[in-house]
Amino acid sequence: MGKVGILTEKPSAAGKFAAALGGMSGTFEGTEYVIVHASGHLLELKDPAAMVPAPLSEKYKSWDLAYLPWNAADFRWEREVRRKVSGKKLVTDPGAERLLGNLKETLSTCETVCNAADLDPTGEGSLLGWEIVEYLGLEGKKLERMEFLDETPPSLRKAFLSRRPVTSIESEGDYRKADFRSKWDMLSMQFTRAATKLSGSDIVVRNGRLKSAMVVIVGDGLDAHQGYVKKPFYENRFRDENNVTYTDPEIDRFENKSAVPGGLESSPVVHDGTTRKKTGPPKLIDLAALSSLLSKKGFAAKKVLETYQKMYEAEVVSYPRTEDKFISIEQFNELLPLVDKIAAVVGVDPAALSHRGPRKSHIKSGGAHGANRPGPNVPQSLADVAEKFGELGKEIYELLAKNYLTMLAPDYEYDQHRGHVAKYPSFVGSLNVPAVFGWKGVFVIEDDEPDDDDAPSGAKALGTLAKPFVHEGFPTRPPHPTMGWLMKQLEKRRVGTASTLTSTYAEVTNNATGKALMIEKRGKITLSVLGELNHRILPGTRIGDLSITEKVFEQMAQIETGTAAAPDFLALVEDLVRHDLEKMKANVNRLPAELKERMAKAGVTRVPVENITLPPALHFTHGDAVATTAKRVFCGHRFTDSEVAALLAGQIIEITAISPKSGKPFTCKGALEAGVTDKGYPFVGFKPQFEERPPRTDLVSGVWKDKKVEFKGRGWGANEHWAGKDFTEQELAKLLAGETIEFEAIGKSGKKYTAKGALAVSTHNGYKNFGFTLKFDNRTPATKPRKRKVSR
Structure with a gap:
């Protein structure tokens, strides 16, 4: 058998194969091989005007709406070396060009070319490898595909020995579906041209399956949040001496307090029983969830991607762009001997990690890279991570490591006490009392859900006597959109993969050139003027319909199985564009005058020079x-x-x-x-x-860890719900000595809770901040309110 050229997706994958087979070239089990690698997609589709016959070139180059929609049959669908921005010009990427030359030189000497790119749900890995083979003119050689469950040495060796013959590139279903998606997305450029020209914008109004979905979801979410009317409702409830509330799920609600029926009396509480319940650790977080958590600390998605990539190259963390939500047993066993070292780095007591066996909820066969997790190169400390990768790197490692370690801790257990009001048995209440903290003692992801104002604090059992009261409540206000909230909405609608969501989010929130569609501030999202313009243009359009991605994925599945052909589905884009042109025209005519003024002021539309x-x-x-x-x-x-x-x-x-x-x-x-x-x-x-700011009176100074420091010592944590905390002289002395202090705070419901914290360095928008940091509080986790009917 002649030499086999193994084409991997990236340098790190080539290194994994070399470790498994014994080097970048050599012989394994009697087969000569050489390993080469790409660096992501080295190729891309040419500009539309370069893929049509010469007489049509000007038509496809023009942004004139008279030339829309395009005819997909006009395109030759050719690829070229990827391009990059240099200065203000788009030029051929010289690194990609050199790498393609090296690949051709090496693979030309091989009898067989084996595509060993990643396996993923969208077929991108298959496309990445086969488009290179096709571009280099190597499709006449013997072709093979290598499929592996993960990148552990046993899996890669097994995959090498069971390489699958490929009769032709076009016969590969995952290649066909990924190729179709890339062509569909190129045709979606028409929606961008239509929105830009119709709106009169001087800045490109970017649209596409994912960008448009993000704008629609965030825009609609902002409308719901800002349009919220705080209208009270009233109903009868009971509360015992332990602050446990008893409600009737079927009771009527009233718009006026005076309309609530009276006559209820205090009554003993009947204890119906106590049940021990358990919950397992949370699933491993993906790149979108990780970026969402970090956005709350002021880190932009673009920076998260850049820093994570550097950490991955140093093998401190796993592959970033994985779509896996679980890990394989081989990957679990690979990290198991390192668990205590990882725990020491992030300050977790190894004794708390007593569940050292694989959990079925987290360990499964299949996948490729496995879920995001710590890498095999364990750092000495978080300070070591911060020194090499900055504060953001430290935050990434701490989140990933603690999340991973939760699955090695016992289940969280709590006792649920249930009871009802004796005289009025339809009024029921419950109380959850923690019994075994388990994984919650290792790491708990902060939830965006609001606190339940009626959750009792510190109670260990139901009370004995329930007293009636008229409860005043309000409909839950729709949340202000955040990155975490947006990612959950997209995940529900199956719009994009975690890595694609994160990279697209980074793109639409990057305002370096003033073209951002969305503005993010500590995780909260608003629409830019350009984004608001797009949101008002999209109603009723197909590209703004969240089901468009689902339809495209259904078409991809049919193309993969061979029950449909790509040209048939690509031809359907023409009608979508024709439909959306009419909808966009109507929407533009209804743009609010206030938005037009903001567009002019923000430079989205040209203001006459005066x-x-x-x-x-x-x-x-x-x-x-x-x-x-x-x-x-x-x-x-x-x-x-x-x-x-x-x-x-x-x-x-x-x-x-x-x-x-x-x-x-x-x-x-x-x-x-x-x-x-x-x-x-x-x-x-x-x-x-600009006037100078008045001197601050809320700061105190002192010496902390042999350094002079200044931090907020008065009114700490002040917000709309409480006035903040003024630290006493004794508390300040303890904080400066590096100690953790404990004090009583008041939550948004007016109830007291215990809080602990210490002085620490945190990060906001990439800058270090120093001050008091909350480490723990004993508030009961929120529960979602039940829906009830309203009587008028």
């Missing part, structure tokens, strides 16, 4: 010309005639403008002054003058 004629004293030389004017618009604010007169008279005026970066209004004072741009060009224009 100038102020300067007096001779303010004329300045620019090159060989004398400049005699200044701009009349500053950050979207057009100076009124009276403001212009005041500025020309040398006066200071106050205006409200719009930040071009955040899209939010701000107030400032300023005057006409001469200045120099960042590029060194002279100008005269409005120069804002």
Whole structure:
């Protein structure tokens, strides 16, 4: 048998194969081999205008709506070397070009080319490998596919020995479905062109299956949150001396307190029994969930992806873009000897990890890379991780490690006490009392769900006497969209894989060039002006319909099994575009005037250039010309005639403008002054003058770990629900000594709870912050309220 060329997806995969087979080249079990690798997708589809006959090229290059929709049959569907942005130009990626040359040189010497790229639900790995083979003209060689459960040495050796012959690239179902998806997504460029041209935007209004879904979900969520009306309801309830509430699931609710029937009396509580219940540890978090948790600490998804990739290359964490939610028994056994070391790094007591056997809920056969988890290279400490990968790296490792370790801890156990009111047995109550913390003593993911105001704090049993009261409640306000909330919505609708969701989210929230569709601040999401424009354009469109991805995936499945052909489904995009053009036209005609104003102020649509004629004293030389004017618009604010007169008279005026970066209004004072741009060009224009902030009175200072520090010591944690915590002199002394303190706080329901914390370094928006950090509180986990009918 001749030499086999093993084509892997990336350098790290090549390294895994080399470790399993005994080197990057050699002989294994009598078969000569050589291992080569790509670096992700080295190829991409050409621009539409380059894939059609020459007479049609201008039509497909143009953004004129008269040329939409496209005819999918016009395309030759050709790939070229991937491109990258260099300066402001899109150029061929020289690294990809060199790598393709090396691949051809090596694989040309092989009798057989074996595609050993990843296995994944969308077939991307198959496409990545076979498109390279096709582009390099190697499809005439003997072809094979290698399929492996994971990247442990036994699995890779087994996969090498059981390579599957491939008769032709087109015969591979997973290649066909992935190829179809890439072509469908290229055709979806039409929706972007339509939205951009119809809206009159000077910035590209990006659309696609996933981007549009994100905009629709977030936009609708914001509408629901902002449109919430806090309208009270009233109903009869009972409460015992232990603060346990008893409710009747079928009781009527009333809009007025005076309408609630009276006559209820205090009554003994009947204890119906106690049941010991258990819950197993949470599933392993994927990249989307990890990024969502970190977004609450101010880390952008783009930075999470970049940092995680560096940590993966150092084998500190596992492969980032996995779609697996579980790990294999081989992967479990690989990390088992390292568990105590990992636990020591993240401060978990190894004695708490007494469930060292595999759990069926977490360990399964199948998959490839396994779920996100710590890697085989265990760091010395979290400080060591922070030194090599920054504060974000430390946060990533701590979250991944603690989440992984939960499955090695016992189940969480609690006693559920149930009871009812003796005189009114339809009123029932329950109390959950923790018995064995188990995995909850290792790590608990913070939930976005609101606290239940009626959850008792510190109670160990039901009371003996229940007293009636009229409860005032409010419908639950729809939550403000967060990254975690968005990812859950997308997961419910099967819109995209975890890694694709994260990378797309990073793209639509990246405002480096002012083109973000969404703005994220500590996890909370709002729409940018461009995103709001897109949200108002999408209603009724097919590309804005969340079921479009489900339909595309159904078509992919049929193409994979050979029951349908890609050209038939690609031809259907034409009708989708035709339909959406009409819907978008109608939606644009209904855009609110307020949104149009915001678009102009934010520079989404072009604002006519207006100038102020300067007096001779303010004329300045620019090159060989004398400049005699200044701009009349500053950050979207057009100076009124009276403001212009005041500025020309040398006066200071106050205006409200719009930040071009955040899209939010701000107030400032300023005057006409001469200045120099960042590029060194002279100008005269409005120069804002921001007042200095008054000195803070909530800060205290001292020495912590031999360093002078300053932190918030008064009003810590103040929010709309409580006034905050003023630390006493004794507490401040303990904190500066590095000790953990315990104090009583008041939750949003007005109930007291115990909180513990210490001074620590945290991170916000990539910057280190120092101050008091809450480590623990004893509030009871929230429970979801039951729905009841309302009587009017």
